[in-house]
Amino acid sequence: MVSVSNKPQSDGSAKAGPSTPTESLERIRRPGDPLRMSSRFAIVAVALLLSLTYYFPLWEITLDAPQYPEGLGLEIWINQIQGQHPGDLNKINNLNHYIGMKKIQPESIPELRVMPWVMRGLMLFGIVVALVGKRGLLFAWLVLFVAVAAAGFVDFYLWGYDYGHNLDTEHAIIKVPGMSYQPPVIGSKKLLNFKAISLPGIAGYVAIGSFLCAASVWFIEFRRARKGGFRGL
Amino acid sequence: MRTNRLLLFTLGVGFLILVALSPGCADKQEAGGFGDAAAKVYVAPGTYDEFYAFMSGGFSGQVSVYGLPSGRLFRVIPVFSQDPEKGYGYSEETKPLLMTSHGFIPWDDAHHPQLSVSDGQTNGRWLFINGNNTPRLARIDLTTFETVETIEIPNSAGNHGSPYVTPNTEYVVASTRFSVPIPQKDVPINTAKENFKGTISYIKVDSATGRMNLAFQILVPGIAYDLSRAGKGPSHGWSFFSSYNTEQASTQLEVNASQNDKDFIAAVNWKLAEELVAQGKGQTWPANYYHNYMDAADVGQSEVMKEVIMLNAREHPGLVYYLPTPKSPHGCDVDPSGEYIVASGKLAALIPVHSFSKFQQAVQNNDFDGEFEGIPIVKYESVIAGEVKEPGLGPLHTEFDGKGNAYTSMFLSSEIVKWKLGTWEVVDRIPTYYSIGHLMIPGGDTKQPYGKYVVALNKITKDRYLPTGPELTHAAQLIDISGDKMKLLLDFPTIGEPHYAQACPASLLVENSKRWYAIEENHNPHAIKAEGEARVERDGRDVHVYLSTIRTHFAPDNIEGVKVGDKVYFHVTNLEQDWDVPHGFAVHGASTSELLVMPGQTRTLLWEPRMAGVIPFYCTDFCSALHQEMQGWIRVSN
Numbered sequence: 001m002v003s004v005s006n007k008p009q010s011d012g013s014a015k016a017g018p019s020t021p022t023e024s025l026e027r028i029r030r031p032g033d034p035l036r037m038s039s040r041f042a043i044v045a046v047a048l049l050l051s052l053t054y055y056f057p058l059w060e061i062t063l064d065a066p067q068y069p070e071g072l073g074l075e076i077w078i079n080q081i082q083g084q085h086p087g088d089l090n091k092i093n094n095l096n097h098y099i100g101m102k103k104i105q106p107e108s109i110p111e112l113r114v115m116p117w118v119m120r121g122l123m124l125f126g127i128v129v130a131l132v133g134k135r136g137l138l139f140a141w142l143v144l145f146v147a148v149a150a151a152g153f154v155d156f157y158l159w160g161y162d163y164g165h166n167l168d169t170e171h172a173i174i175k176v177p178g179m180s181y182q183p184p185v186i187g188s189k190k191l192l193n194f195k196a197i198s199l200p201g202i203a204g205y206v207a208i209g210s211f212l213c214a215a216s217v218w219f220i221e222f223r224r225a226r227k228g229g230f231r232g233l
Numbered sequence: 234m235r236t237n238r239l240l241l242f243t244l245g246v247g248f249l250i251l252v253a254l255s256p257g258c259a260d261k262q263e264a265g266g267f268g269d270a271a272a273k274v275y276v277a278p279g280t281y282d283e284f285y286a287f288m289s290g291g292f293s294g295q296v297s298v299y300g301l302p303s304g305r306l307f308r309v310i311p312v313f314s315q316d317p318e319k320g321y322g323y324s325e326e327t328k329p330l331l332m333t334s335h336g337f338i339p340w341d342d343a344h345h346p347q348l349s350v351s352d353g354q355t356n357g358r359w360l361f362i363n364g365n366n367t368p369r370l371a372r373i374d375l376t377t378f379e380t381v382e383t384i385e386i387p388n389s390a391g392n393h394g395s396p397y398v399t400p401n402t403e404y405v406v407a408s409t410r411f412s413v414p415i416p417q418k419d420v421p422i423n424t425a426k427e428n429f430k431g432t433i434s435y436i437k438v439d440s441a442t443g444r445m446n447l448a449f450q451i452l453v454p455g456i457a458y459d460l461s462r463a464g465k466g467p468s469h470g471w472s473f474f475s476s477y478n479t480e481q482a483s484t485q486l487e488v489n490a491s492q493n494d495k496d497f498i499a500a501v502n503w504k505l506a507e508e509l510v511a512q513g514k515g516q517t518w519p520a521n522y523y524h525n526y527m528d529a530a531d532v533g534q535s536e537v538m539k540e541v542i543m544l545n546a547r548e549h550p551g552l553v554y555y556l557p558t559p560k561s562p563h564g565c566d567v568d569p570s571g572e573y574i575v576a577s578g579k580l581a582a583l584i585p586v587h588s589f590s591k592f593q594q595a596v597q598n599n600d601f602d603g604e605f606e607g608i609p610i611v612k613y614e615s616v617i618a619g620e621v622k623e624p625g626l627g628p629l630h631t632e633f634d635g636k637g638n639a640y641t642s643m644f645l646s647s648e649i650v651k652w653k654l655g656t657w658e659v660v661d662r663i664p665t666y667y668s669i670g671h672l673m674i675p676g677g678d679t680k681q682p683y684g685k686y687v688v689a690l691n692k693i694t695k696d697r698y699l700p701t702g703p704e705l706t707h708a709a710q711l712i713d714i715s716g717d718k719m720k721l722l723l724d725f726p727t728i729g730e731p732h733y734a735q736a737c738p739a740s741l742l743v744e745n746s747k748r749w750y751a752i753e754e755n756h757n758p759h760a761i762k763a764e765g766e767a768r769v770e771r772d773g774r775d776v777h778v779y780l781s782t783i784r785t786h787f788a789p790d791n792i793e794g795v796k797v798g799d800k801v802y803f804h805v806t807n808l809e810q811d812w813d814v815p816h817g818f819a820v821h822g823a824s825t826s827e828l829l830v831m832p833g834q835t836r837t838l839l840w841e842p843r844m845a846g847v848i849p850f851y852c853t854d855f856c857s858a859l860h861q862e863m864q865g866w867i868r869v870s871n
Binding site for chain 2: 091
């Protein structure tokens with residue numbers, strides 16, 4: 001949006017004087033000009049790539065303990081929370097009753113119903129950016145992308161905090177003074193006999209990759225515009 | 234004739250002396266002569282064995298599961314005998330599996346495990362095993378390693394030559410080791426010759442579910458049918474049964490059943506039998522036998538069967554032939570190609586090998602040497618492919634390595650003899666400790682054996698292990714057959730008596746091994762799906778306790794309202810859905826064993842309180858850090 005309101009500057013036209021066809025194309029571009037066709041296609045591709053987030057987990061929390069050589073862990077999907085292996089969620093809930101943690105019940109987590117719509121919005125926005133073809137709009141999309149991600153992480157942290165700290169101390173079987181069981185947002189942490197390792201899942205990497213692609217497109221367009229003498233995003 | 238008898242008698246005495254002396258005679262492998270044996274059987278902690286071996290428990294009535302090459306025991310699968318460790322035959326759900334027409338029989342003598350096959354090769358689906366004493370067959374599911382079906386064999390006694398499978402597990406067989414009046418009647422024992430008969434039974438196996446069904450029986454002359462194998466390849470459609478006591482003696486069999494120079498291998502054309510039955514040529518005989526199985530809800534059911542289809546062998550030309558075979562043959566083993574039938578005459582000085590193609594030719598040419606109670610006897614010379622000369626003493630059983638070699642166990646000379654198919658020359662021999670019965674090569678009875686090891690299944694151990702009083706462990710010995718010379722690698726003890734064993738590559742079973750039962754698929758009528766459904770219900774003098782277990786408590790754990798004289802049924806559902814987390818259940822004064830309930834399973838224990846008071850119950854399987862706390866009380870009032 002910002003770049004749309006930019007006015008052409010005088011030294012932009014001063015640079016005129018084409019010697020090759022490419023230069024001539026560069027020269028005649030204006031601040032409000034649409035994105036190049038290749039950039040638009042790239043943006044559509046990125047928007048479509050995001051649809052992969054419906055088919056793979058966004059984030060994985062692996063629980064490592066000697067008694068679980070077969071593996072144990074949770075997958076956070078855009079619309080569900082499930083075990084890494086069949087039965088894992090059940091096992092984790094059963095283990096958590098020892099420390100008084102409440103049950104993880106995916107059906108009672110509203111975010112899992114909201115997130116698919118947020119993702120659809122993000123994808124739709126991407127398509128609109130490609131259709132309209134304004135660099136400013138692309139930048140706005142990137143900002144929204146970051147905002148959604150930040151909100152997601154904050155939400156993830158808060159849920160983790162709630163599960164890890166609000167323990168039913170009256171019924172907890174194992175009570176370790178001062179111990180809380182919040183899993184890390186990213187990285188690993190020792191929780192009693194378990195080592196909790198939190199890392200992006202395939203859909204998480206897809207989302208990060210998509211953002212980096214979109215940001216690169218914007219950056220290339222931005223650089224090109226800078227050469228054309230613009231300021232602004 | 235008289236001198237002949239005398240000679241035989243002298244030979245018999247000679248053998249007896251050998252039996253007595255054989256353990257002491259065998260040469261022992263020199264200490265320190267084992268080379269790299271330790272490395273060959275060492276399966277490092279946390280790593281897996283290459284093969285599963287299933288060994289019969291003999292008179293323990295069970296099957297044991299070992300790893301090869303380590304010789305480590307993993308599990309005992311209860312089959313024909315109650316097993317308090319697992320609650321098998323004690324829980325209401327599994328009791329029906331031990332039902333017979335003679336009532337509840339919690340024991341049998343289990344002899345020959347047999348893995349299911351497709352196209353003559355092990356497929357890893359089921360294991361069958363016979364019960365010799367009260368003729369029965371059982372099927373074990375190899376995803377759960379649990380017995381899921383038993384079937385009683387009517388018109389039979391001593392179900393020894395069983396349960397050998399046909400090449401696509403179309404059938405498992407059963408045959409009578411002890412001839413008796415069929416149908417049973419009250420006659421003088423010394424009328425055996427005229428009154429005793431045998432049967433050979435074909436039990437159809439459903440290819441989808443494994444469910445067994447006695448398809449038909451063949452009434453055969455009353456001699457002792459001993460062991461069997463089905464033909465394969467060119468001999469597909471036939472089964473072979475070794476026999477002894479063609480003398481039809483009914484007393485002092487030791488002597489009287491060892492008179493004839495030749496007994497028989499019965500060749501049975503089961504494809505023809507199938508056709509005859511399809512054409513309605515079989516007679517329907519009244520019968521009374523039990524068929525027991527775990528139903529879709531994992532609850533044992535018993536059906537009483539009242540009929541059987543009988544084919545009288547002498548009325549159907551081409552159905553059964555007798556191949557003369559020296560001296561009370563035991564093993565009757567078909568080589569991987571399906572052409573050779575190796576007979577092992579316990580008292581014979583050679584190993585005769587019959588040729589299937591010569592047998593077919595002889596039948597075409599009518600090369601018969603009379604008949605036995607209406608069954609044609611094929612001329613020995615017309616059916617014999619070759620004889621292994623001077624193999625050793627007391628040949629019992631032969632298996633194959635798939636590389637053209639056969640391995641025969643020698644009970645009397647206590648050794649394994651390796652010889653070549655086709656040339657019949659002995660190429661190697663190795664002592665066993667002591668008195669080997671059967672031997673087993675993984676897949677050694679199939680089209681494609683895994684000829685890496687042979688396992689000797691020994692009857693006597695004497696000084697091989699630390700002594701444990703008069704009764705010593707039976708044992709197996711693992712022998713490397715990958716090279717030209719056999720090499721002893723390992724001795725390991727077995728449970729009961731390991732008559733026979735079967736083995737298959739671990740990879741066939743590992744992936745399919747069940748970790749737990751899905752609770753949502755538990756259709757036991759007394760199952761509860763969640764702790765909230767736990768309850769106590771009274772129905773007259775019956776009290777049903779719907780009890781749940783999950784780490785680490787019972788629900789309910791305080792039960793009141795029970796009276797002396799009530800029948801209390803504890804229906805215990807294990808709500809766990811995790812690998813290796815069974816819970817146990819035991820109550821003070823119960824006359825049954827504990828229950829051991831797998832995750833997602835329901836098992837029922839019947840308890841009849843005899844006195845008023847407050848009685849504890851608890852979990853018997855250490856399930857978690859708070860296992861000790863997993864207990865409850867039941868109040869019994871007058």
